[in-house]
Amino acid sequence: MSNAECVRCHQRIGAEWSGSLHQRAWDDPTFLAAYAVEPMAFCRNCHAPEAADTEDERRHEGVSCVTCHVLARDVVGARDVVGARDEGGGEHPVLVEPAMATSAWCASCHEFDFPRPQAAKMQSTMSEHRRSAHRARSCQECHMPEVEGADGTHRSHDFRVQGDEALMASALSVTASSVDTRRVEVTLRVAEVGHAVPTGDLYRRLVVRAVDAGGQAARPVVLGRRFSRVHHPDGDERRQVGDDRVPADGRPRRAELFFLQPFVLPVRWEVVYQRMGPREAAVFGVDMSTDETVMSRGRIEDTK
Ligand code: HEC
Ligand code: HEC
Ligand code: HEC
Ligand code: HEC
Ligand code: HEC
Incomplete structure (x- = not known):
């Protein structure tokens, strides 16, 4: 058929x-x-x-x-x-x-090695899921919810994540506070999500940004997987040298944001999801200014 x-x-x-x-x-x-x-x-x-x-x-x-x-x-x-x-x-x-x-049905595509295997995988959603506090929930439970149709309910097949702002916002629990008059600490933990955030493609990343009442921006912090180019006789390869995504098991990921001048309250902060960084966006022809999703945002009203 x-x-x-x-x-x-x-x-x-x-x-x-x-x-x-x-x-x-x-x-x-x-x-x-x-x-x-x-x-x-x-x-x-x-x-x-x-x-x-x-x-x-x-x-x-x-x-x-x-x-x-x-x-x-x-x-x-x-x-x-x-x-x-x-x-x-x-x-x-x-x-x-x-x-x-069960999640096993998704495994053949959602976890795999680099073309030349290394310790890190090219995508590792399945093993992140095994470490998650939500490991008892299948991929289908979150990504194929029951939806109403004319003749009863069925499991949705749109598998939508990007573009579903409510689903994306449910992934993280975020708090923020001032450390001193120039530093703000943002703490991110996974919430209703069954893997690291972000998961999937290797270039996915979060950007944590803040701006004060006077319009002064702090230096943004990028959370994601980091790679270096390593020479190989059959062609250079990416080697993973770091991973500071929000871990699947619930441990916190902290981002400290610095302002050059003492900030003016309130400070507004946000956590933004991007599919990739500026270097890949230039190569792949993606317009980053329209291609991001705010997952969480808030304000700091006072200093400690
Ligand atoms: C001639 C019409 C027809 C075609 C062609 C057809 N189906 Fe079906 N299929 C049905 C009907 C009728 C049922 C009975 C249950 C229902 O109404 O969903 C069914 C049941 C199913 C079920 C079980 C549903 C459940 O509740 O578990 C699956 C899965 C399925 N089809 C997948 C497919 C796939 C994949 C194809 C193509 C390879 C396909 N069908 C082609 C008519 C069709
Ligand atoms: C045959 C391979 C294959 C299988 C099996 C598969 N996927 Fe995927 N999935 C993909 C590919 C490829 C993409 C991304 C396509 C792209 O963005 O170009 C994707 C994308 C997705 C996305 C991202 C959607 C978004 O908006 O970002 C979700 C969620 C997803 N899959 C969930 C699942 C789940 C749950 C299962 C098991 C029921 C599953 N997939 C089975 C290959 C597969
Ligand atoms: C408890 C609910 C939950 C479970 C279980 C879950 N996910 Fe997700 N998933 C989410 C949420 C929420 C997001 C959006 C936040 C994000 O991108 O991490 C997401 C995002 C994704 C994405 C999009 C990545 C991107 O940036 O394009 C893929 C692919 C995906 N999940 C696959 C899976 C697979 C495969 C499984 C099973 C091994 C699974 N998910 C289990 C909730 C869940
Ligand atoms: C990425 C893998 C994937 C693709 C692509 C996919 N399905 Fe499914 N489908 C599933 C899984 C997994 C389930 C069972 C979910 C569950 O019950 O937990 C399912 C369930 C179903 C059911 C039963 C739904 C219900 O809840 O009554 C039907 C019918 C069906 N699929 C038909 C289709 C048809 C037709 C297509 C193509 C238009 C399709 N599927 C594409 C993975 C997929
Ligand atoms: C074993 C399965 C698998 C193989 C092999 C694979 N991919 Fe993917 N790819 C996926 C899945 C699953 C996703 C979705 C994950 C997500 O949404 O973050 C994806 C997502 C992507 C994306 C992100 C698309 C977007 O819209 O942002 C790109 C680009 C991509 N793959 C390119 C490639 C290229 C190029 C190759 C070969 C060198 C390749 N993939 C090989 C499974 C695979």
Whole structure:
């Protein structure tokens, strides 16, 4: 069965999936810009898993219904719908695989090594999840919530994170206070999230910024994974040399912001999510001024 056939019958789920980052995993302009720099067959395993090569039209299906639901020739589902099929005339048998409702179903793409393996992984969402206070909750519980449709509820398939400001805001619990008249300390902890923040792609980062009542800005602090370029005979490679994201296990991450002049109260602070830093944005053609999300913000009204 082709993907177009699944979408034709499963219209609501098809509509959620169309335009999702799973559907656009190949067509995503940021992916295409990065792929132009590093055109490796390895990338296509996850960004165009149904396509045999870079000409195959199925690359535009990205991570499709078929990718997640068809094993050999069987349609796989998490639950037994034999009853529903017998009554309503479902058109195909469903092989019930309870593992589909568990995080393991996401593992093959959401955790992987660099093309040349090193101690750090290129993405490590699964192992972050194992260290999380929310490890008993599956990826699906947060990323495929039950939503209402015309004929009952179903698990949402839009997998949306970027653009969902409420979901992003739920990830962090942040407090801030003054240390002295020039320094402000911002403390970040994970809240309703099952992995480090940010997780996923290696360039994801948080920027902690503050500005005083007189418009004086503190030097921003960037939290993310840090890499250095290491020479390798087959081409230079990125080697991870630091990771100061907000840890999955609930430990605090502190950012200290410095003002050059004593600040004027109140000081306004914010924690902003960016997909990448300015260097990658320039290479990938991303306009950083419109491509960020405020995850948390507040004011410091008094000094200690
Ligand atoms: C990234 C993987 C992934 C993709 C892509 C995907 N699904 Fe799913 N789908 C799942 C998982 C996982 C579940 C089970 C969730 C649960 O029950 O915990 C599911 C559940 C379902 C269900 C049962 C929903 C319910 O709650 O009643 C249907 C039907 C379904 N998918 C159809 C589709 C169709 C059609 C497409 C393509 C338009 C699609 N899926 C794309 C992973 C995926
Ligand atoms: C001719 C229409 C038709 C086509 C084509 C079709 N389905 Fe279905 N499918 C149904 C019906 C009807 C059911 C019964 C349950 C329901 O109404 O969702 C069903 C059930 C399912 C279930 C189980 C739902 C559950 O609650 O666990 C999954 C998963 C599923 N389909 C996925 C797919 C995928 C993936 C494709 C493409 C490979 C596909 N279907 C193609 C009509 C279709
Ligand atoms: C076949 C590989 C594959 C599988 C399986 C897969 N994903 Fe993904 N997922 C991707 C790719 C590739 C992207 C990013 C596409 C892009 O941004 O270019 C992505 C993006 C996402 C995003 C980010 C959306 C956003 O707005 O930033 C979430 C959340 C996500 N996946 C959750 C899941 C969950 C939960 C499962 C298991 C039910 C799963 N994925 C299974 C490949 C996969
Ligand atoms: C307790 C809820 C929860 C669980 C469990 C959870 N997540 Fe998330 N996830 C979130 C929230 C909230 C965000 C938004 C904040 C962020 O980007 O970290 C997010 C963000 C993401 C992103 C987007 C990264 C980006 O910056 O584009 C991906 C991909 C993702 N999750 C995958 C997964 C996978 C895979 C699992 C299972 C191993 C999982 N999540 C488990 C809540 C959860
Ligand atoms: C094992 C699966 C896998 C492989 C292999 C893979 N990716 Fe990804 N990629 C993902 C997932 C999952 C995400 C989404 C994580 C997130 O949203 O932070 C992603 C996200 C991205 C993004 C971020 C897109 C955005 O909109 O910000 C870029 C760029 C990217 N990948 C490029 C590549 C390139 C280039 C290669 C090959 C060198 C590659 N990927 C190989 C799974 C993979």
